[in-house]
Amino acid sequence: MTSIPTETAQPGKASLFYDPKIRGYVYQLALLGLVAFLVWSAASNAIENLRAQKIASGFGFWHNAAGFDVNQKLIPFSASGSTYGQAFWVGLLNTLLVASIGIVLSTFLGFFVGVARLSSNWVLAKLAMIYVEVIRNLPLLLQLFFWYNAVLKPLPDARNSIALPGSIFLNNRGLILPNPQFGPAFQAVVIAFFIAVVVAIVFYRWSKKQQARTGTQYPNGLITLALIFGVPLLVFFLAGSPLSFELPQQGRFNLTGGLQIFPEFVALLIGLTTYTAGFIAEVVRAGILAVSKGQTEAANALGLRAGPTLKLVVIPQAMRVIIPPLTSNYLNLTKNSSLAVAIGYPDLVQVFTGTVLNQTGQAVEVVAITMAVYLTISLVTSLFMNIYNKRMALVER
Amino acid sequence: MNNIVTTVLAAAALVASAGATSAQTNTLAQIKARGVLNCGTSPGLAGFAMPDAQGNYKGLDVDLCRGIAAAIFNDPLKVKFVPLSSKDRFTALQAGEVDLLSRTTTWTMSRDTSLGLNFAGVNYYDGQGFMVRKKLGVDSALKLAGASVCVAQGTTTELNLADYFRSNKMKYEVVAFAGGDETIKAYESGRCDVFTTDSSGLYAERLKLQVPADHIVLPEIISKEPLGPVVRHGDDNWFDVVKWTHNAMLNAEELGVTQANVEQMLKSDNPEIKRLVGTEGKFGEAIGLTNDWAYRIVKHVGNYGDVFDRNVGEGSLLKIARGQNALWTKGGLQYAPPIR
Numbered sequence: 001m002t003s004i005p006t007e008t009a010q011p012g013k014a015s016l017f018y019d020p021k022i023r024g025y026v027y028q029l030a031l032l033g034l035v036a037f038l039v040w041s042a043a044s045n046a047i048e049n050l051r052a053q054k055i056a057s058g059f060g061f062w063h064n065a066a067g068f069d070v071n072q073k074l075i076p077f078s079a080s081g082s083t084y085g086q087a088f089w090v091g092l093l094n095t096l097l098v099a100s101i102g103i104v105l106s107t108f109l110g111f112f113v114g115v116a117r118l119s120s121n122w123v124l125a126k127l128a129m130i131y132v133e134v135i136r137n138l139p140l141l142l143q144l145f146f147w148y149n150a151v152l153k154p155l156p157d158a159r160n161s162i163a164l165p166g167s168i169f170l171n172n173r174g175l176i177l178p179n180p181q182f183g184p185a186f187q188a189v190v191i192a193f194f195i196a197v198v199v200a201i202v203f204y205r206w207s208k209k210q211q212a213r214t215g216t217q218y219p220n221g222l223i224t225l226a227l228i229f230g231v232p233l234l235v236f237f238l239a240g241s242p243l244s245f246e247l248p249q250q251g252r253f254n255l256t257g258g259l260q261i262f263p264e265f266v267a268l269l270i271g272l273t274t275y276t277a278g279f280i281a282e283v284v285r286a287g288i289l290a291v292s293k294g295q296t297e298a299a300n301a302l303g304l305r306a307g308p309t310l311k312l313v314v315i316p317q318a319m320r321v322i323i324p325p326l327t328s329n330y331l332n333l334t335k336n337s338s339l340a341v342a343i344g345y346p347d348l349v350q351v352f353t354g355t356v357l358n359q360t361g362q363a364v365e366v367v368a369i370t371m372a373v374y375l376t377i378s379l380v381t382s383l384f385m386n387i388y389n390k391r392m393a394l395v396e397r
Numbered sequence: 398m399n400n401i402v403t404t405v406l407a408a409a410a411l412v413a414s415a416g417a418t419s420a421q422t423n424t425l426a427q428i429k430a431r432g433v434l435n436c437g438t439s440p441g442l443a444g445f446a447m448p449d450a451q452g453n454y455k456g457l458d459v460d461l462c463r464g465i466a467a468a469i470f471n472d473p474l475k476v477k478f479v480p481l482s483s484k485d486r487f488t489a490l491q492a493g494e495v496d497l498l499s500r501t502t503t504w505t506m507s508r509d510t511s512l513g514l515n516f517a518g519v520n521y522y523d524g525q526g527f528m529v530r531k532k533l534g535v536d537s538a539l540k541l542a543g544a545s546v547c548v549a550q551g552t553t554t555e556l557n558l559a560d561y562f563r564s565n566k567m568k569y570e571v572v573a574f575a576g577g578d579e580t581i582k583a584y585e586s587g588r589c590d591v592f593t594t595d596s597s598g599l600y601a602e603r604l605k606l607q608v609p610a611d612h613i614v615l616p617e618i619i620s621k622e623p624l625g626p627v628v629r630h631g632d633d634n635w636f637d638v639v640k641w642t643h644n645a646m647l648n649a650e651e652l653g654v655t656q657a658n659v660e661q662m663l664k665s666d667n668p669e670i671k672r673l674v675g676t677e678g679k680f681g682e683a684i685g686l687t688n689d690w691a692y693r694i695v696k697h698v699g700n701y702g703d704v705f706d707r708n709v710g711e712g713s714l715l716k717i718a719r720g721q722n723a724l725w726t727k728g729g730l731q732y733a734p735p736i737r
Contacts, residue, residue: 050513052631053491053513053629053630053631054510054513054630054631055491055511055512055513055630056511056512056513067556067559067560068555068556068558068559068571068573069558069559069569069571070571070573071545071570071571071572078563079556079559079560079563080563149586152586152587152588153586157587158590172586172587172588173545173570173588251543252540252542252543252544253533253541253543253544253545253590254543254544254545254570254590256543256568263588264572341575342575342579343579344572344573344574344575344579344583346573350550350573350575354484354550354551354573354575355484355550355551355555355573357484357488357551358483358484358487358550358551358552359551359555359556360511361487361488361491361508361511361512361513363487363488363491
């Protein structure tokens with residue numbers, strides 16, 4: 001009995017020392033201080049040692065002439081005038097190119113395989129299962145070597161290229177297409193395309209509203225397609241076809257003058273797409289299985305056929321389960337694209353962390369920049385997927 | 398893949414552990430305490446550094462490391478070889494993973510200055526060349542316009558290639574790979590018309606091809622590639638040890654001291670030989686070794702001529718002529734300062 005009043009008699013002293021909240025702050029501050037100290041000492045140690053070893057440091061190398069060439073480049077780059085900074089952009093754009101195309105393709109393939117695995121068609125379901133199990137259980141690097149050698153080796157050399165219709169050639173240097181040369185009037189076609197896209201979006205919104213109000217369904221898909229392809233095509237002919245093609249010519253060594261799609265790019269794209277699609281398929285399958293069977297039965301009871309049931313009832317509910325792990329797979333695909341270095345595709349890691357690091361010797365700076373880039377790409381991807389996730393989340397009314 | 402990991406680890410090690418190397422810059426003392434020399438070499442280049450069937454490294458660059466180990470420990474086997482790709486080699490050296498690079502590395506001004514490195518001599522005078530398939534019917538590098546060229550990335554080769562095609566106003570397509578093996582494989586599979594590297598490397602890599610006789614090396618040598626051992630800045634004594642191991646091998650050849658006759662040479666009256674084998678003067682102690690350091694090198698590894706002949710010359714599969722690598726007394730460029 002006496003102990004209670006004595007404890008309450010001096011609450012300030014005891015609680016300040018034993019208050020879990022204050023203790024928590026103290027520990028967190030201590031941890032923060034420790035981490036800051038470690039980072040600071042590592043950084044100052046590195047700077048001091050780099051100076052002691054007379055290794056040039058800093059970002060001055062960014063504007064120095066690069067002096068090497070890269071085969072696949074989306075921006076002008078040449079050994080004669082370009083800098084290490086431009087080499088960075090070449091590598092980054094190549095990474096973004098293969099990652100973005102890979103994300104789109106692997107999403108389509110993954111959804112298809114994931115749905116196919118749940119199909120009532122036994123052969124289709126088993127094929128999808130074999131695909132997923134084989135792809136998921138082999139290391140990506142091995143698959144890249146397989147695709148690179150499988151894409152590359154069986155193709156004939158440049159002198160015996162396979163000629164496809166439309167002056168398209170296929171050989172072990174890649175796929176060589178006629179190089180499009182755009183006339184000045186082509187701008188009109190591009191503008192028409194964007195106008196068509198805007199009109200299609202407006203129409204889509206209007207038709208949805210109409211549907212909500214009156215129940216009338218419009219053939220949205222067909223109309224969108226007609227707008228996006230039809231309008232630019234019409235403008236193209238009205239403007240007098242402002243497009244010509246530079247056809248590939250057989251040179252001494254290779255076909256010259258065409259638009260070349262490099263086998264390194266193709267191999268990396270196929271490898272990343274098929275590999276990631278295997279994981280996406282499982283994510284999709286899990287998402288669909290997470291939707292209660294009662295939903296399908298209810299849709300069937302309403303008289304919906306299998307297609308609309310999947311599209312209107314199951315997939316929208318499954319998306320809530322699918323999106324978070326789907327984001328992880330997108331991030332993995334982007335990061336895995338750095339394996340490009342093994343098959344000679346000039347991505348960020350190959351060009352920047354490879355050649356630029358080696359020619360300049362600025363290991364710390366180059367690796368830090370590369371890490372920052374991958375971190376940024378990942379965070380931006382996450383951000384967009386989270387926004388999408390919010391929009392897809394269950395709206396309670 | 399491995400290369401990325403190595404690069405990142407090496408960069409991390411450079412940040413974290415560079416302290417160890419600069420705080421105590423006495424590399425020689427560290428090696429003696431460790432009991433083994435860490436030597437960075439090529440992952441596999443016939444004649445220069447290549448493990449044989451038993452896993453023992455053999456080659457011109459390997460023998461330089463063995464010579465240094467012989468000088469320090471009187472045992473040429475106390476070397477740990479660290480295979481490094483051209484892309485990772487400098488980071489590994491800077492981070493202290495290896496004590497020296499003996500790895501067909503071209504001595505250039507930027508490497509010697511801004512990379513924080515020191516080149517300890519030239520153990521092979523080389524130049525960049527091109528290899529093509531015979532059936533292409535090309536007999537000169539000047540006819541290579543429009544060709545696609547396979548090259549290892551992060552090398553001087555990559556830069557010379559760009560310079561050469563640019564200065565001759567020829568277009569080309571470059572395909573760069575992280576490692577030498579991937580590069581030669583891509584060339585063999587037909588991805589490229591041309592394979593380029595230092596001409597010694599061309600002869601060595603040609604041996605890896607299925608039918609070496611189907612490929613020719615074009616006559617043009619487009620660059621100077623003085624290859625030699627490399628150490629870190631800031632440890633002059635260790636720099637001296639590496640430099641003088643190479644010089645001792647050259648001086649031994651010039652004085653006619655070979656692996657076969659070095660025992661008899663201990664009794665020689667020639668003052669130059671006496672200084673080399675350590676029977677006169679205290680030259681070894683001056684660099685922190687024993688006075689018979691050069692005797693040990695020649696006894697265990699041989700003189701420069703022995704090493705050249707065994708690994709890349711007439712006694713090897715490569716059969717490269719001495720050429721520029723002959724001693725200065727025989728019209729070549731190999732010249733060592735005297736021991737005195």
